[in-house]
Amino acid sequence: MASRSPSEAGTRARPTERRVRLAKVALFAACCVPLALLVAAGLTDELGANPVETITHETGEWALRLLLLTLALTPLRKLTGAATLIRFRRMLGLYAFFYVCLHLLTYVWLDAFFSLAYIWDDIVKRLYITAGFAGFCVMVPLAVTSTNAMIRRLGAKTWQRLHRLAYAAALAGVLHFLWLAKADLREPLIYLSIFAVLMLARLPPISRKLGRRTRPRPAASTS
Numbered sequence: 200m201a202s203r204s205p206s207e208a209g210t211r212a213r214p215t216e217r218r219v220r221l222a223k224v225a226l227f228a229a230c231c232v233p234l235a236l237l238v239a240a241g242l243t244d245e246l247g248a249n250p251v252e253t254i255t256h257e258t259g260e261w262a263l264r265l266l267l268l269t270l271a272l273t274p275l276r277k278l279t280g281a282a283t284l285i286r287f288r289r290m291l292g293l294y295a296f297f298y299v300c301l302h303l304l305t306y307v308w309l310d311a312f313f314s315l316a317y318i319w320d321d322i323v324k325r326l327y328i329t330a331g332f333a334g335f336c337v338m339v340p341l342a343v344t345s346t347n348a349m350i351r352r353l354g355a356k357t358w359q360r361l362h363r364l365a366y367a368a369a370l371a372g373v374l375h376f377l378w379l380a381k382a383d384l385r386e387p388l389i390y391l392s393i394f395a396v397l398m399l400a401r402l403p404p405i406s407r408k409l410g411r412r413t414r415p416r417p418a419a420s421t422s
């Protein structure tokens with residue numbers, strides 16, 4: 200079989216690169232939608248009887264959804280063989296952090312009125328706040344080290360090891376939701392099940408099996 204010339208390979212690669220860039224723009228816009236809907240509901244007075252609760256719940260849920268989606272990309276890549284999926288991981292992770300910051304800001308500003316004593320009391324006395332706080336603390340170094348310059352500075356191995364903290368952040372987020380839910384545990388249990396499946400998919404024998412289902416393709420960048 201005749202091999203492709205470098206220029207042929209280049210012209211084939213370009214449309215793929217363009218599609219990835221377009222998909223990134225679409226994903227960026229899609230991740231803004233929950234915030235846009237919240238702002239629109241706020242401007243039209245449609246946040247319900249308790250606006251602070253609505254904002255806290257929406258931002259918290261989107262933070263958790265996006266965090267779990269970020270963790271789903273590696274098993275999905277193995278399952279489908281689509282190496283480009285990994286190129287959306289950083290954006291999703293940073294959006295998860297963005298929504299968690301909005302979530303925390305809502306609590307600190309509209310719930311605690313910037314009272315450090317109130318916040319500290321909550322962290323110490325309410326287990327679900329302790330878990331949420333731990334989840335947030337773990338997400339900070341992940342966001343700070345998400346740049347290419349940081350990957351180079353830390354070295355790929357150390358960076359990868361550090362970014363395993365994303366599992367701890369997701370677990371803390373799920374426990375936070377589970378412990379704050381008083382009667383209806385259905386929704387947090389769905390998130391817990393998704394988290395459990397994503398963790399199981401990372402066990403070496405399962406991960407190897409997922410990888411074997413697809414032909415190996417060239418590795419993509421971490422962007």
Ligand code: HEM
Pocket residue numbers: 255256257258259260261262263266299302303306310328330331332333334335368369371372373375376379
């Ligand atoms: C310092 C950190 C955090 C604080 C102070 C905090 C605070 C809160 C509060 C006060 C609520 C509402 C509780 C209620 O309804 O009684 C809440 C709900 C929630 N939070 Fe957080 N949170 C934090 C971090 C996180 C993190 C890291 C995540 C996920 C990654 C998260 C996800 C959620 C979810 C999913 C809900 C429930 C939403 C719903 O009921 O639909 N939170 N949080």
